[in-house]
Amino acid sequence: MSETTLFWPILIVFIGALFALIIGLSPLRQRLSIPLFATLLAIFSFSAFLLDISTWPSLNDGRALVWQINWLPSLGLTLSLYYDSLSALFVFLVSGIGTLVLIYAGQYLKGDENAWRFLHYLLLFMGSMIGVVMAGDIITLFIFWEGTSITSYLLIAYKSKYEEAREGAFKALFITGGGGIAMLAGLLIVAHVAGGTDFVTILQSGEALRNSNLYPVMLALVAFGAFTKSAQFPAHIWLPDAMSAPTPASAYLHSATMVKAGIYLLERLNPAMGSTEAWFWLLTLVGGITMLTGAYLGLKQNDLKALLAYSTISQLGVFVMLIGQEVEAAFKALIIGILAHALYKSALFMVVGIVDHETGTRNVTRLGGLRRAMPVSFVLATIGALSMAGLPPLFGFLAKETLLAAAVHPTFSPLESYLLASAIVVAGALLLAQSGMLVYETFLGQAKDKSVHAHEAPWPMLLAPAIPALLSLTVSLPNARTVEPYLASAAANAFGTAVKVSLDLWTGINTPLILSVVAITLGSLLFGQRAQVRAWQNRIPATVSFNRVYESALRLIDAGAYWATRLQGGRLRLYLAIMLLSMVGLVLRFGATLPLVNLLANLTWPTPTADGELAILRIFSLVFIVVTALASVLLERDFAAILAMGASGLGIVALMVLEPAPDVALVQVVVDILAMVILVLALARLPRPQRRKAQELTLKLKSFRPGLLWDGFVALSVGALVTAVTLTALVSRPRESLVTPYFEENAKPLAGATDIVGAIIVDFRALDTLIEISVFGMAGVGMYMLLRYAARKYGDVGAQVEELPAPIQRLRSRGIGGAKTSSFVHALAYFSLPLALVVAITHIMYGHDQPGDGFTSGVIVSLAVGFWYVVFGYYETQRRLPWLKYDAQMVSVGLLLVVLSGLLAAFINGTFLSPLNFGAMLALPLPKGFYLSTAFLFEVAISLTVVGSVTLMLNTLGHPGQTQEEAKARLQEIARLEEENEKQAKG
Amino acid sequence: MELLTALSIGLLTAVGIFQMLRRNLIRSAIGLIILANAVNLFLLSTGAYAGTDPAYVNETITGQRSDALPQALILTAIVISMGGTAFVLSMLYIISSRYKTSDMDKVEGLKY
Known part of the structure; x- marks a missing residue:
């Protein structure tokens, strides 16, 4: 092995683990006897062993081999290995004894159907353990360290049908895993003080570490991690319980390898962190007590494995004690x-x-x-x-x-x-x-x-x-x-x-x-x-049993979990208030603040110039937005509140026009109307008694309840926070954009569009838009699924019954809520749909150079459809516009079209969703200003998706009644309306 | 102007939150939409340029163009919040049919 091939021992063993998994899951397992299988796997660990002993001699001069790759360079994280004689000694033990244990395990588990799982875990453990002793930095060390904890859990719990195996495994994981987290915290402090996470840096900065104010903290945390792993008193209690593992695992993990990981860590850090009073006393005392405790308790045991476990604890204590010495x-x-x-x-x-x-x-x-x-x-x-x-x-x-x-x-x-x-x-x-x-x-x-x-x-x-x-x-x-x-x-x-x-x-x-x-x-x-x-x-x-401490700790955690869940009272409004107030608290506590003086000095005031006229309009719009929003609170009828909310949205449209942002204004106006339509449809879906009851809960100016103070407090504190944040952001924002000039310069040459916003949407950030319309499509499909589910669960009849009950049949050509609509409104509706289609098509065709885009066109068509729902009612609209049935198909065709045109561009240009002008490529005679390009396809696709999704929403929300109760209530209501109408006609 | 914009956005947020905290579920939905409006306004106000002309590539435009980037972001935000609102409304309907009420305090399925 040289520095560049240092990862081979780990890799080979993990390949062995993979091999075990593949064989184990394939039918080949039946052909292979367990002893032979285990012997085959032993070849992997033996290879690691050979690599180790072939390299060891070259390290006798105290050299260390270092290998690293940059993993997350932006965070300074590397994946690195560090290999010196100390590592070589441990790899020697881990791979050497591992080879023997594998062969032994094959014999021990002969006849066990699932033995391959055990062998697989054993190799995973071995790879992690080699990783621990070869890790070159603390992050790598931690990952492999936790790897040994988890794989040892799997090994101890192998005979999982026995409770003691499960409990022993959990205990080991709980104690060593907890120690591992403490160790990570300690090592991070070490890395912070040393100025690097790799062992080369850490070992060189021993002076800085020992003199640091944080030395006691890092020592305590790192030692805690090492002590739990190496079963030092009083964390030794997990080791005897881990003897419920199959003996090959005990022989491997609890004698030669895993319990030595803590020893290894202390040895590795000793040159940097050792030779201090604290180090000496901590390690000597803990090690000495462990040594005596283990030796004393070992003699008591009747179980041979327990006896060996306690003598191991004693021996580990000896090692810890020795590392504490300075000789x-x-x-x-x-x-x-x-x-x-x-x-x-x-x-x-x-x-x-x-x-x-x-x-x-x-x-x-x-x-x-x-x-x-x-x-x-x-x-x-x-x-x-x-x-x-x-x-x-x-x-x-x-x-x-x-x-x-x-x-x-x-x-x-x-x-x-x-x-x-x-x-x-x-x-x-x-x-x-x-x-x-x-x-x-x-x-x-x-x-x-x-x-x-x-x-x-x-x-x-x-x-x-x-x-x-x-x-x-x-x-x-x-x-x-x-x-x-x-x-x-x-x-x-x-x-x-x-x-x-x-x-x-x-x-x-x-x-x-x-x-x-x-x-x-x-x-x-x-x-x-x-x-x-x-x-x-x-x-x-046994008056003092640390097992009892462990058990009460577990009970405490259980009790804590119990009380934590008890806190979930199910009051949604309370949850929301708590979340919001926590947010306010966090910002107040940790948010950076700008001095108020700077803030005030940078404010600009509207001046009475030509610009000032616009400013006055802006101020008017802002006031309008806020006042109408407030009106939506104060108005008592839900329907009126919805209208007020819509008015507030229109105020935003005015502001967008003044910005000037015509594209946004256009989308905002159609979306605002669509939101109102859908809200009204949803309102109409709610049964009347429910609505009436909810109406009673609505805020009334005359009757004041103390709860309102609380809500007002929450709302106002969030509002104040948002005001402060916005003000700070507005005053300190840069007046030079880094990104926008690029879009402005390249909209025409790269995207072929004069509408810069449109170019960003369908070109520069096309992938965003693809995801965005997927979300929109999913919202529609999700609504449909949700309502179908609810209908199935709470007794939907309307969805299945094709033949309508006679009274509903009679109401076919009635508007929403069964109200009669005049012929004039009918005529308006007839005209609106083709008009909307024309507008939509021009939007799509010229969206590149003019305000408007596929989304707007889709919503415009949907609005016309929504109008039909309101005027003609659900059944009549469905009958007259049969294509509404293909809502989900429209969504999928739209999305498919985007992906296909994007792929086509990828095929021709090499970049997904890059622009392609087919019209120019094929020299088609097209009207001026219209380009047959991928952008056009994209707009069509967006439009289709939006129409499909909104239709889904309308179809689900506009459906007159899905349960029998609802249908009955609706009929009664209509009968009442009829009577009223007749009375009016008479009177 | 900044103060007024910030104040309006803050008030709009407060109204949105207040509405969301109502027991009447329809009001909560209204609150959500108002909140989305407040966020869009905030996005709009982050534009770097105080523009006098729309963001178009055109020789006839001589003045300062408005910032195109926040506009594109708002477009996306509007679409997504519309989808979200629609989804919330369908949940509202399910709540109404499951709990037979549109009173938020009667919704107790989340109780531990």
Whole structure:
């Protein structure tokens, strides 16, 4: 691997995961036995392993390889990798043990239909884990870090039908995920202080980090993240519960890899953030307490996996403690310890898995005497346990020797040395007793439960633990010394300066050796008296259980969620008021303010010049708009209020004309009328009793309610805010536009239009317009669907009954609401439609040079149709204008036409929706000012879509009655009107 | 002029919000339309040029053209808000047929 190919180990493993997924989902799965499948997948992780060990030697001089791509350059985010000896050591463990675990898992899960899922997750986890230890910046680190949390959740919850698996998985995710977020916050502060997110920058700015005011905050957050991941006290509670995972996952995640992620993070940051008082005390205390807690609780366990989990916690505590120290010897001990622990712990986990698999239990009170039935397992377990106990000539012995040597290092004060050494001796003794128990209670003695039958596992399953177990032995071989420089380099990466690592088992009779002998003696005593000790341990009630803290935290969250949902009273108006007031509050709190003096100085006042006349008209329009809007509040009848609102909209039209913005004025006027028509139709749809009741609720000037004060307060505070914002914006706006001159210059040459606004709509921002009319079309279709749904759900009859009841038949040629319309109005309606069509067509044809566009033309046609609805009523209009039935088709044809013409332009010009003039291309004789171009097609399409969509709206809202109740109410109403009419005719 | 424009837009917003807070659903719909008008006015007032002539490419135009960009934005905004209004009206109808009322306070389907 070189710098440019650094991503290969991660990529290969993820490709393996993809391969597992594809095979798993395809019929090929039936043909492939699980062991063979797993072995195939192991090739991927083994390739990563080979890549790692092939590169490691080149890093022994302390070099780091860095690879990066700019991911979001505007935010300064990069995706980068950082690979030095420390990373190489971890990749070695992750990919090496991963390979063995894959082979082992294939045997372990033989006969499980869904095992491919497990293998898939395992590879995903492996890729994420390699990503964590190779991440080159904090964002990459965080992404992979969370990746390990999520994939470990999937792995622990693999046997998801068991509640304990689900709960254990959730607990792990909750604690490590929460820690991950704290870590991200801490690392972001680190990056802020260091001035860069990448580790190269961070590692170079150790001085700045340590002297920063924010140091305690970042240390606490980062350490919290690392401690939760690495199961430090009191966050250790998730690890024993995670033992509900299948044993291959436990062997992998909870011995060698995931729990070491926190250790890795602390090691990585130690050169930059370490060597301070706070660092020393935090890590030493937490690590020390974890070490003792884990060792103490481990001895209590009956379940072999739980025993291993607690001893792992203890070991992790040791590592954290070592990182806190400022001496070279500690880092020597750390690197040796990590390697030794990964080897013996994975071997032990896998052997325990074999025992569980072959006997059906892993409870020490039921096992015993398995040495005859399972001799190979017995030997492997013994090697692993001896290493765990720290006995020569195994790797674990060396780890403990170096650990003790670090503890009695001369830089410590005698008291510190004494405390550290005695804590380590006690923990070591407890671990030794556990190791002995593990081997003795399982393999030696007599079988305690006759119902437990055992036989040896197949050889490939034994191979997996055999390799790390035998590697634990190789430290005593003479050529083991060749790996010393590798470990020294990794230790140096973690320590910051050079570290000397030697793998000498015998260093003469010195303090560490004596302490070791003390620990072994004490441990043997404990082992001998284990029955009494364990009985004594069980008598002490667990008064402080952090599981209880965890559970009450969960309960608190549940209760919080409960009360938060209780707050949702369903009062929509209250919601709206709260949202609006929050907006006002946020702007007041965080909005930038312009000094009032500047504001006033920049105001301009209307002057009595030629320009002033326009200004007076503008002022009149503004006043008109506001007064009519106010009238819509004060008018008591809904219909009158709608008219007032329409008048207010027309005031806006006047303002647009004065701007001068003829295109906008045109669209505004038609849309304003359309809005009124639709509102009136909607009003007519509401049953009369409902309307009457709603009318009673309407604001009346005579009767005043206190609630109005509240509404008025909300409205006025938002209004004041908008006034302030608008005023600030208006006074400080630039008087030079950056964009508009471009449009002005290029409208003619590029788009061939003299109407600049039209050119922007159908040309420069054509994609916007395409989306805009899609939204408009969708609104129409959405309305139709909604009303159909409501009709189905609440009993629609009108939609299905083709034959109308006789009284309605009679009312066919009546206007909306059953009112009679005069022949004069009929004649107007007859004329309006063809006239509207002509206007619409000219709008489309000359929209490029004149005010008006496809949208206006569409609305004009729709308005004429709306007029018909009002004059002739629903059924008669439908009968006379049969094309109204094809509303949805018009929308789709319109949209299709835009896309097709855009694609045609893309095909010819290479740009989607770019202008094309077919008329000129084909030399067609066309009238002056009319161009047959893509813009024309676009306008036609917009027009079609709008007509279709508005027709949909009118068809749904104009439908006289969809439920039987409605129809009945309508008939009664009409009968009443008839009577009134007759009375009037008589009188 | 700025003060007056800002005040009008603010008042229009206030009226729109006040209408939206009415219990009568038709009034809420009216409020929505008025609010959309206020937003369009705001957009219009953001134009950089105090124009005297429409935004056309034409030799006969000698004065300052009005700013075309906010106009194009308003056109889009008008169309979208029209679609939105129509959709809201259909929801109003559904509320009326489901809860048999057009009183907003009687709509309780959103209660936790």
